[in-house]
Amino acid sequence: MRERRPNRVTGPGHDEFWTYCKAGELRLQRCDQCRHLSWPPGDVCESCNGTSLTWELLSGRGRVVSWCTFERKYYPELEVPWDTILVELDEGPLFISNPRGFTNESIEQDTPVVVEFLECEDDEGDFALPVFHKE
Amino acid sequence: MQKNRWLGVDVNDLMESVHLDPSASGRVAIIGLGETDYGADYRAARLKGPEYVAPDAESLACRAFERALSDSGLQREDIDGLCASFPYGGSTPSSFAAASQLKPGHTIPSGNEPWCGHGGMAPFVAAVEAVATGKCDVLAVVHCLPSKAVGRQYGGHTYSGGGRDSYYYYHPWGWSSQAAHWAMMYSYYQAKFSVAESDLGAVALTLRENAMRNENATMRSPLSIDDYLSSRFIVRPIRLFDMCLVNDGAVCFILTSTGQATNLAHSPVILAGWGNATVAHSKMHSMVRERLSSQLGAAGAEALAMAGVTIADIDHFEGYDASSIHLINQLEGYGFVEAGAGLEFWKDGNTAKGGRIPTNTGGGMLSGAYLQGWNLVAEVVRQLRHEAGPRQVGGAEVSMFSYAETDSAHPIVFTRHT
Numbered sequence: 001m002r003e004r005r006p007n008r009v010t011g012p013g014h015d016e017f018w019t020y021c022k023a024g025e026l027r028l029q030r031c032d033q034c035r036h037l038s039w040p041p042g043d044v045c046e047s048c049n050g051t052s053l054t055w056e057l058l059s060g061r062g063r064v065v066s067w068c069t070f071e072r073k074y075y076p077e078l079e080v081p082w083d084t085i086l087v088e089l090d091e092g093p094l095f096i097s098n099p100r101g102f103t104n105e106s107i108e109q110d111t112p113v114v115v116e117f118l119e120c121e122d123d124e125g126d127f128a129l130p131v132f133h134k135e
Numbered sequence: 136m137q138k139n140r141w142l143g144v145d146v147n148d149l150m151e152s153v154h155l156d157p158s159a160s161g162r163v164a165i166i167g168l169g170e171t172d173y174g175a176d177y178r179a180a181r182l183k184g185p186e187y188v189a190p191d192a193e194s195l196a197c198r199a200f201e202r203a204l205s206d207s208g209l210q211r212e213d214i215d216g217l218c219a220s221f222p223y224g225g226s227t228p229s230s231f232a233a234a235s236q237l238k239p240g241h242t243i244p245s246g247n248e249p250w251c252g253h254g255g256m257a258p259f260v261a262a263v264e265a266v267a268t269g270k271c272d273v274l275a276v277v278h279c280l281p282s283k284a285v286g287r288q289y290g291g292h293t294y295s296g297g298g299r300d301s302y303y304y305y306h307p308w309g310w311s312s313q314a315a316h317w318a319m320m321y322s323y324y325q326a327k328f329s330v331a332e333s334d335l336g337a338v339a340l341t342l343r344e345n346a347m348r349n350e351n352a353t354m355r356s357p358l359s360i361d362d363y364l365s366s367r368f369i370v371r372p373i374r375l376f377d378m379c380l381v382n383d384g385a386v387c388f389i390l391t392s393t394g395q396a397t398n399l400a401h402s403p404v405i406l407a408g409w410g411n412a413t414v415a416h417s418k419m420h421s422m423v424r425e426r427l428s429s430q431l432g433a434a435g436a437e438a439l440a441m442a443g444v445t446i447a448d449i450d451h452f453e454g455y456d457a458s459s460i461h462l463i464n465q466l467e468g469y470g471f472v473e474a475g476a477g478l479e480f481w482k483d484g485n486t487a488k489g490g491r492i493p494t495n496t497g498g499g500m501l502s503g504a505y506l507q508g509w510n511l512v513a514e515v516v517r518q519l520r521h522e523a524g525p526r527q528v529g530g531a532e533v534s535m536f537s538y539a540e541t542d543s544a545h546p547i548v549f550t551r552h553t
Contacts, residue, residue: 005306005307005308005309006291006292006306006307006309007292007306007307008306008307009304009306038416040304046415046416046417047148047415047416065323065423065424066319066320066322066323066326066423067319067322068315068318068319068322068370068371068372068373069318069368069370069371070309070312070315070370070371071367071368071369071370071371072290072312072314072367072368072369072370074290074291074309074311074312075291075292075306075309075311077309078309081371082309084305084308084309084310084315086319086323086419086423093417094417094419094420094423094424096305096308096310096419097308098308098309104371108326109323109326109327120307122307127307129307129308131308
C-alpha cells in the first residue's frame with residue numbers, strides 16, 4: 001500500500017534526485033570545483049556557484065540533530081500528530097525527513113539512523129521517499 | 136579565516152551581507168508615528184458582527200498615515216517623498232497618494248530594491264536611504280499588512296516554488312510552516328542546554344504583561360504559566376502562545392533629515408546604525424544548530440559600530456518575536472547574554488520592566504501585534520521620545536531594533552535626539 005504524500009517539487013535537479021531514490025539510492029550533488037555537497041537540488045553549487053555537479057552516492061547513514069511533531073494539520077494527506085526529524089548525513093548535509101519504526105516520543109540527539117525508501121504517491125505518480133530508521 | 140566548527144568552511148562563506156553607507160548614520164530622524172487600532176480591529180474581526188467589514192489595505196494605510204502626519208505636526212504639502220508598501224496587495228503607491236491627497240516628488244516604487252536587503256524592513260531602509268541622500272526632504276513610509284483580512288496562511292501547500300533554501304521544499308515529508316522552523320530550533324536548544332518545558336513560557340508571560348500596559352495591544356488579558364502549559368501545540372515543542380499573532384494593521388513613519396528636525400512637538404528619534412547578514416547556504420545548519428549566531432553577531436557588530444555604541448549602551452531592545460524562541464536567539468546572538476543562557480536570563484527578570492535590558496515593552500508580536508516588526512520600531516520611537524507611559528524605560532537614550540527572519544538578521548540602532 002503506497003502512502004499518499006503532499007506533492008514533491010519536480011523539475012530539473014529534483015527529477016534526478018527522485019529517480020535515484022526510486023533506484024534505492026540517496027544521491028546529492030557534489031561540486032566538482034569546491035567539493036561542497038548541496039541540498040536541496042539546484043543547477044549550481046550553493047557554496048561557490050560552480051556549474052559542474054556530480055550526483056554522489058551517499059552512505060545513507062546519519063545522526064538525529066533535531067525533531068518536531070506537527071499537532072496542527074497543514075496537509076490533508078497527513079494525520080496528526082506527525083513526526084519529522086532533522087538528520088545530519090554522515091557526508092555533512094542536514095536532511096529533513098521522517099522517523100520510521102520509532103517516534104519522536106523516544107528520541108534523542110545523536111541517535112544513529114539509516115535511510116530506507118518508502119513507497120509513496122502524489123499527484124505526479126509513484127515515488128520512493130527517503131526516511132530513516134534507527135541503526 | 137575563521138572556520139565554522141561544524142561545516143569546516145570559512146564562516147563568511149555562510150553569509151551574504153548588504154552593507155549600507157555608514158555616512159547615513161545620524162542623518163535621518165523619525166518625526167512622525169502613526170499606527171492603526173490593532174486590538175480594536177482584531178476584536179471586531181473575531182466578533183464579525185452583522186455590520187463588520189474587513190479593513191482593506193488602503194484604508195488601513197490611510198489611517199496610519201493621517202495619524203503620523205498629525206503626530207508630526209507638519210502640513211500635508213510638506214510631504215515630498217513617499218514609500219508605500221503593500222506586500223499583500225490591495226493598493227499601490229500612486230493609488231495611496233491619491234487617496235491621501237499627496238503629491239510626492241519622489242516615490243519609491245516598491246521598497247524592494249535589491250541593495251536594501253530582503254525582508255519586511257526593506258521599504259523602511261529604502262525610505263531612510265532616500266532621505267539620507269537628499270532625494271526628498273520629508274518622506275512618509277507606510278507598511279500595510281491586512282494579514283487576517285486576506286486569510287494569510289503559514290504552512291502546508293499554500294506556498295509553492297521558491298528558492299533552493301526556502302522551506303517550501305519539504306512537502307513530501309510533511310514539513311512546512313513557520314512554526315516548524317521554530318520547533319526545530321527549540322528541540323535542539325532544549326536538548327543541548329537541558330531546558331525544562333515551562334522555561335520558554337516565561338517569554339510569552341512577560342510579553343503579555345507588557346501588552347497589558349499598552350492600550351493598543353491585541354492581547355491584554357492575564358496569561359499564567361498554567362495557561363501557557365495547557366495551550367495547544369502548533370508544532371511540538373512550540374505552542375500557540377510561542378507564536379506571533381495574525382492581525383490587520385498598518386504603520387506609518389514620517390522621516391526627515393536630522394538637520395531639519397527642529398521645533399517639533401516630539402523629540403526626534405535618530406537612525407544611528409544598522410547591519411545586515413543573511414544565510415548564504417546550508418540554512419538548516421545555520422538555523423537549527425547555530426540559531427543564526429553568525430549572522431546576528433556580524434550584523435549586530437556592524438550596527439553598533441556604525442552607531443558608535445557598544446552592546447552595554449543599549450537601554451531597550453525590540454526583537455523580532457515571530458516566535459518566543461527567536462527572541463532568545465537574538466538576545467544571545469547580539470551578545471546581551473551568552474549562548475544557552477538566554478532563558479535563564481529571561482526568567483531572572485533581566486528583560487522585564489525595570490530589568491537590565493527591557494525587551495519588547497509594548498507586547499511585541501506575540502501579544503502586541505504582528506506588523507512584520509514595524510510595530511516594534513513604533514515602540515522604539517515611543518520609548519526614545521519618553522512617551523511610553525506606564526511602560527517607559529527610565530532614561531532610555533539608545534534602543535536596538537532587530538528584524539530577524541529564519542535566515543537573516545537586520546538590526547537597527549536608534550538614539551534619542553539630544
